[in-house]
Amino acid sequence: MFRDIFNLKSVGPLVVIFIILLILPTILPRFYTYILAVIFVTALLAMSLNMVVGHGGLFQFHHGAFYGVGAYTVALMLTKTSLPVWTGFIAGPIIAALTGLLIGAFCVRLTRLYFGMLQISLGSLIWAIAFRWYSLTGGDDGMHGIPMPPIISSQNSAYYFTLIIMAICLIIMYLIFKSPFGATLQAIRDNPERCEAIGINVRRHQLIAIVIATFFAGIAGVLFVVVEGSVFPDLLFWVFSLEIFIMCLLGGWFTFAGPVLGAAIMISLRTFVGIYTEYWTLILGIILILLIFFLPEGVWGYILEKFGRQSKEAIEGGSK
């Protein structure tokens, strides 16, 4: 199975990148290691969103809600219960996926913008809970200094943990992307009516996709807690959801790997331009305008088109 999908030519460069990322913390200053870890977390989050937005054509406008649910779940379980630490790590994604199932079940009954609007409303309810329930969630202060198990409590070990989990998740996502499920999902994106007419239960397919995507968003939420050691309501705020959406567009939402690049660009901008000016979103705005005019397929979509591989391969992830 693996050999069918991952051929040596495409895996080679990835292995090299992975090894470089493994070595980097030993040479990089602590700050940059931290930024890289944040990029991994955000990249995983953007990838999970792109599964439903870019490949599924769904207007998943409030993906941050599920990220936040994953993060809050693990934070609450580590601080408020005496259950074994690892149960919190497993509960994060599962609760996020259950939330996805619940919200998704309502949303898939609507289409397009209505889907997005309803999701923003329902997601904002969760944000309100995190924001207002002081005794449980710490309200707008959030929760800080969440104790991590010693094995991943140092900055470098958190980095490695994040990197490895992200890599595993991306491999699983790629398998799903290339599977009949993924192919059908892309067909639904292109033409849901036609899919109904060829015997596909479109709503159920979309709902399954949402559950899978929110599961991965939950994993990203857990990794966030591992890296930052804290949670706060901004994670579930709809403005942040918009940022993730922009990462997908920026990287190239019809490609598989685009959102990783989009996340890296966004985080770098926020970090390095943010040093000089509070108004880094101004730069982001200009970049977005240029993007819409010159790179409608996103940065990664453009690279794929420019350097040899056909754009249709980009869309289908390199299938023949």
Place this chain on the structure above:
Amino acid sequence: MLRVEEIHKSFDDFKAVNGASLTVEKGELVAVIGPNGAGKTTLFNLITGQLKPDRGKVVFKDEDISKLPPYQICGRGIARSFQIANIFPRLTVFRNVQVSVLSQQGKSRKLFYPAEKLAVKETNSILESVGLLDKAGSTAGSLAHGDQRALEIAIALGNEPELVILDEPTAGMSPEETTATMELIKRLADSRGLTILFCEHDMEVVFNVAQSIMVMHQGLTIIQGEPDEVRNSSQVQECYLGGAEPC
């Protein structure tokens, strides 16, 4: 095999289909004709579940299917094509048909197996029979109009249907393309043992090919019968065929 009984559908005040009836026997090539706005497409949408009838029944193989959602009707063995090319523009031609075959085989939700390895033989055989095999790797949206129409039919065939409903399969085609497409449809009907229901503007095409013709006018079935019978019907001549005065 398919029986439509006195079916009605209104949009607000407009009665799009107002008592249409239709019978399709197994193995037949049945055509629905009628002037623009006669309700042909609405009738097809009612049969395949895109629309729900206000009154009346659609019976397929002794089962009332008028209340089923489209994907279940498809599962019963009815596939359709659409009037405007209704394909998956960003996917390859191969993938367009493969998705349909996978759905037929109940493999749409398989999560961890490369799609490339599944349903390849079936997909290629369908592409070959509609003459698109050499374009299997192209992006569907980049095909010429005629090829997109052929792909449209190929997607419908992917479901291994017993009954195929084609909504104006030759819309927007040149006379040569029209002839070729009708030949293709006839050939597919013979080689795959399909029952075909289609609607069409071009009278010549219809009377050459169809074994049974249903004439619709203002949402109502005027007559259904063999081509000769329909040609000689005074009602039809008055209302539609070559009649000097418009009706």
